[in-house]
């Protein structure tokens with residue numbers, strides 16, 4: 001089902017709650033698996049593969065990383081799915097300069113239709129090939145974004161040679177130089193994003209995310225957001241809000257497919273669904289063990305220091321039904337089962353019978369409470385990681 005079919009769910013809830021639960025689950029799964037295909041193009045050595053790796057929360061040396069620092073020999077695009085969100089795929093395109101194709105031919109060979117947008121990377125000013133490509137992409141009614149890479153090394157070089165080095169001014173100079181070059185090639189008011197793939201939280205990468213977020217179709221935004229590294233507190237907060245908006249579905253499905261009575265909640269809920277909801281939160285907020293280890297590695301902050309600031313018992317561990325049972329049991333007394341405003345509004349819409357409604361409200365409140373705790377943990381981890389070292 002593409003859209004949430006409230007009427008169908010409502011009648012199913014009365015006749016066959018388990019089928020209703022399955023339907024809601026399918027809806028959630030589909031919504032969480034929206035494909036997003038991002039094409040990364042630019043000349044050989046521009047930093048495409050490195051960007052693809054760091055965007056996916058990897059380093060150039062990780063298993064499954066796109067090979068870097070090599071001469072491009074094959075004329076093929078390679079897909080690199082995000083390790084946590086395989087619906088989000090970054091495509092490593094060969095530099096158009098390594099071929100003899102004109103831009104439109106190149107795009108056809110790359111299968112341009114499947115891409116949601118293009119990122120054109122250059123580690124210097126944009127060259128003729130980049131411009132031809134951008135114009136061809138425009139003609140095919142697709143979006144493109146100019147990214148100027150390796151800003152960290154520009155800044156370092158500039159610092160070395162100058163007494164009164166000013167970062168802001170240097171950035172402005174590079175930006176203007178790129179924009180000016182593009183204007184000469186016939187782009188009226190081009191936008192250029194300055195980035196360092198090793199430090200995605202710095203320079204213009206956050207702005208690139210904001211821009212993409214604004215220009216992508218509604219249903220694709222979530223896919224991009226969840227795949228984004230935690231570059232700032234705002235992204236963490238947006239992830240929280242996005243996860244929050246799905247809790248009502250988890251809760252209604254869990255109540256409808258009721259199975260296990262949880263101590264303290266005094267009503268039956270489907271624990272596997274709650275486990276899966278919490279796992280989604282933990283992974284989305286990058287509080288799983290693997291993400292924390294990677295963060296520790298890239299920032300040089302020991303993983304124990306990151307774990308130290310975590311207060312919830314659900315982060316940095318494997319989420320099991322037993323653990324969730326324990327946590328919900330403890331929450332049972334804390335979280336009132338009284339339905340909040342959003343809860344009472346949602347229950348009649350979806351047609352949940354009263355007894356289930358109680359369990360819905362319990363699950364809803366508990367999941368909200370858990371998400372709040374996890375989002376706070378994610379913010380603390382972010383601050384702790386950034387406090388001592390600047391790279392994320």
Ligand SMILES: Nc1nc2c(ncn2[C@@H]2O[C@H](COP(=O)(O)OP(=O)(O)O)[C@@H](O)[C@H]2O)c(=O)[nH]1
Nearest residue numbers: 044045046047048049050068069150153196197
């Ligand atoms: N300092 C710095 N070096 C980078 C950055 N991105 C890529 N590189 C280096 O530039 C070289 C070429 O990068 P690569 O990703 O292989 O470029 P590709 O040929 O476009 O895929 C490698 O040695 C990278 O380590 C960056 O943001 N900063």
Ligand SMILES: [Mg+2]
Nearest residue numbers: 048049067068
């Ligand atoms: Mg490459």
